[in-house]
Amino acid sequence: MIIFGSRGLDLKRGQGNFYCPNCQADRLYTLKERKRMGHIYWIPLIPLGSVGKFVECNVCKDSFHEDAQYMETNANIENKLSMAIKTALSAVILADNVTDKSELAMGSAMINEYTNEDISVEELEEDLNNVNLNDLSQTLGEISPHLSEQGKVGLLQKCVLMSIADGELDDSEIEIIKNIAIGLEIPPQYVQGIIQETLEMLTKNQED
Numbered sequence: 001m002i003i004f005g006s007r008g009l010d011l012k013r014g015q016g017n018f019y020c021p022n023c024q025a026d027r028l029y030t031l032k033e034r035k036r037m038g039h040i041y042w043i044p045l046i047p048l049g050s051v052g053k054f055v056e057c058n059v060c061k062d063s064f065h066e067d068a069q070y071m072e073t074n075a076n077i078e079n080k081l082s083m084a085i086k087t088a089l090s091a092v093i094l095a096d097n098v099t100d101k102s103e104l105a106m107g108s109a110m111i112n113e114y115t116n117e118d119i120s121v122e123e124l125e126e127d128l129n130n131v132n133l134n135d136l137s138q139t140l141g142e143i144s145p146h147l148s149e150q151g152k153v154g155l156l157q158k159c160v161l162m163s164i165a166d167g168e169l170d171d172s173e174i175e176i177i178k179n180i181a182i183g184l185e186i187p188p189q190y191v192q193g194i195i196q197e198t199l200e201m202l203t204k205n206q207e208d
């Protein structure tokens with residue numbers, strides 16, 4: 001008797017990093033394609049066509065729709081956030097065309113505290129020559145969908161703190177802060193209030 005039938009054969013089609021919804025963490029995945037193979041005596045013979053592609057988590061082995069490979073990793077989001085904070089703070093530092101040592105010191109301290117970078121005052125000074133402020137709105141636009149309202153306000157507050165490192169908040173700095181708010185999709189009517197609140201917070205901290 002000839003045993004003829006079909007079974008699935010999973011072919012490896014790729015791999016990469018994704019955010020596994022099951023592990024709720026960044027994981028390696030394998031992209032697989034399931035082919036239906038005809039067989040005689042369990043020897044695969046005839047490819048009967050593709051059943052479809054799917055993504056398998058290398059850790060929990062759960063499988064997902066192939067679009068899951070595009071699930072953005074936490075590491076990627078973290079990088080975007082770092083880039084956004086650094087670009088925004090750089091824009092504030094450059095706003096008034098006066099870059100003094102105290103601004104640079106505070107800038108590097110804030111970047112080191114809030115991003116995954118470790119940058120010296122001298123390195124920041126060097127970076128400021130190369131920063132492209134035309135990228136500001138795009139950089140902010142990429143992180144904005146990942147931030148809560150609180151996260152957006154927090155980022156804007158850091159920029160306000162940075163802008164008064166040189167002792168005053170001038171018009172050019174307010175202008176940049178408004179642009180950063182637009183990039184983060186914070187409604188313009190809230191900006192003045194956020195600036196005011198940050199200044200009051202600072203005064204209160206200094207009194208304590």
Ligand SMILES: [Zn+2]
Pocket residue numbers: 020021022023024027057058059060061062
């Ligand atoms: Zn998993």
